[in-house]
Structures are given as structure tokens and as C-alpha cells.
Amino acid sequence: MSLTYYIKTNQMKNKTNYHTHSNFSDGSAEPEEYITEAIRQGFNSLGFSEHSVLPFENTFALQPGTETAYIAEIRRLQQIYLGQVQILLALEADYIPGVCAGFAGLKSSLGLDYIIGSVHLVKNNHNDILWFIDGPRRETYDNGLNEFFGGDIRKGVTAYWHQLNQMIENETFDIIGHLDKIKMHNQGRWFSEEEGWYLDLVNETIALIADHSLIVEVNTSSRVNTSSGNSGKRTSGLP
Ligand SMILES: [Zn+2]
Structure with missing residues (x-):
């Protein structure tokens, strides 16, 4: 079944x-x-x-x-x-x-x-060190972005969504996990989740998800306060 x-x-x-x-x-x-x-x-x-x-x-x-x-x-x-x-x-x-x-x-x-x-660990183009975007600590996210993507949020976030796209195209699975991971630690700090470049990335992935008939998980992590004090405002559990 x-x-x-x-x-x-x-x-x-x-x-x-x-x-x-x-x-x-x-x-x-x-x-x-x-x-x-x-x-x-x-x-x-x-x-x-x-x-x-x-x-x-x-x-x-x-x-x-x-x-x-x-x-x-x-x-x-x-x-x-x-x-x-x-x-x-x-x-x-x-x-x-x-x-x-x-x-x-x-x-x-x-x-x-x-x-x-x-995707919890994002690859960059230069080395094998992975950017860990999960976990409760905002500092891990921020430090990884600075270290592996030179603090270029657009580069790091693009790498995340492209890695998701690659997973959808290359793997067979049932549910796509927590699409709110970037939002969970971003919380409007590095960029607004309504900026065109970000919405383009999200929409591209959503189209691929539809093509592959995947189930999308609605995860509430981005609504939960973290140790660094997320407000949880303006979040929906989706990107
Ligand atoms: Zn997970």
C-alpha cells in the first residue's frame, strides 16, 4: 500500500x-x-x-x-x-x-x-565541507554561511534549493521534507522571503515537485522558538 x-x-x-x-x-x-x-x-x-x-x-x-x-x-x-x-x-x-x-x-x-x-547539509563548489542548515542554533547556520559561502546568502540559499532539485530529479522517494529550513533560521534577517530571486527558486522547486507527484511535508519547525529567540512571526511551515 x-x-x-x-x-x-x-x-x-x-x-x-x-x-x-x-x-x-x-x-x-x-x-x-x-x-x-x-x-x-x-x-x-x-x-x-x-x-x-x-x-x-x-x-x-x-x-x-x-x-x-x-x-x-x-x-x-x-x-x-x-x-x-x-x-x-x-x-x-x-x-x-x-x-x-x-x-x-x-x-x-x-x-x-x-x-x-x-537536505540538511548543503554542498558548496569549493570543498567537501558541508553547510549544516538544521539544528536549533542560529549561529551554526550563520557561521556556516560565512565560512563556506563567504557570507553570500543568495549563493548559499541557491545551493540549497538546487541541491533539492537534484534530489527530486535523481532519487525516488515519497515525501519531501521540511521546505521551511531556510526560513527557519532566516526569519527575515538575511533577506525577505518575498524577494523575487527567492520566490523564483521556490517556484522552480515546487514545479519539479508537482512533476514528480511528491507529497510535501508541512513542518512547523520554523514556527517554534529556537535558542536564539526566533519570533516565529510571518511563518507558515512552508518556504
Ligand atoms: Zn530533517
Whole structure:
């Protein structure tokens, strides 16, 4: 059954979340705690989407060798809570050209219900160091932009949207993750999200998403206050 089917059949009575990280990656609790809370809040569907294993040291993704335990645990819980809440098994796969790809292979070899395709680490043209645009700290975003793109916001943001386009054209996946990542840390500081050059980038990606019939995740991260004090004003969960 496809994810589109799950979403369509659930949409009239919908209380669902398909982007969940437990402590198998960078979430804060055991998967079962998310499930019991979802049941308490009347959710009918909950999808786990740990960050896929990356070929370099990091603190946020599944660690190499833990995939099997993750899959076994989610499938076990699926059986235990059968009839109470629908549990789905997924990964949030990172697209970094030349570093990690092959989403379709990941989905079939691990028997996943779906894949979220996301860009958290943006490549520049000069070296292999990646700009980390996620995480709660605005300083990480600002310092990376200064260091890898010479503080040229237009260059950095363009690289992000172009990397997304490349992912859409080269990979097979179900959901495109958090298109509000740039907005989350920008919050009108580096540029206005209504400037023509930015809207052109967003619109180009949205056209590609439509061509590939992808599901667009509405993520609320850009509405949540960060440690640096985002106001969360003028944000919608979309770019
Ligand atoms: Zn993500």
C-alpha cells in the first residue's frame, strides 16, 4: 500500500504525523513513548522516520549497525499497538550529491513503508565541507554561511534549493521534507522571503515537485522558538 493511500484514507479523520525521530537518531525518547502519547492524543497514524546512516561521524543520524534494531523495534511495536494506532516504518534520507544517495535501494532493502527525502547539509563548489542548515542554533547556520559561502546568502540559499532539485530529479522517494529550513533560521534577517530571486527558486522547486507527484511535508519547525529567540512571526511551515 502506498503512502498516498494511507494519507487519502485517513484524511477526513486525520490526526497523523509522518516525521518522527526517536532516540534511535536525534529524538529524545524511546519509540514506544511517542506511540503512547500519540494514542493519548487520538492520532490514527504515526510514522517513524529516523535520519538515515551517514558515511561520516555525526550526532544526529542512526549510527552504522543500528538499522536492524530500529526496524525490529518498530515492527514489534506495530504488532503490539495493532488496532490502536497505525504505525509506519520509514527513514528520512539525506541527499548529499556524491556522498549519499540511493533512496530506492534503501527502501526496498530495508522493507520501509516510505522515505522522506531531505537536505540538511548543503554542498558548496569549493570543498567537501558541508553547510549544516538544521539544528536549533542560529549561529551554526550563520557561521556556516560565512565560512563556506563567504557570507553570500543568495549563493548559499541557491545551493540549497538546487541541491533539492537534484534530489527530486535523481532519487525516488515519497515525501519531501521540511521546505521551511531556510526560513527557519532566516526569519527575515538575511533577506525577505518575498524577494523575487527567492520566490523564483521556490517556484522552480515546487514545479519539479508537482512533476514528480511528491507529497510535501508541512513542518512547523520554523514556527517554534529556537535558542536564539526566533519570533516565529510571518511563518507558515512552508518556504
Ligand atoms: Zn530533517
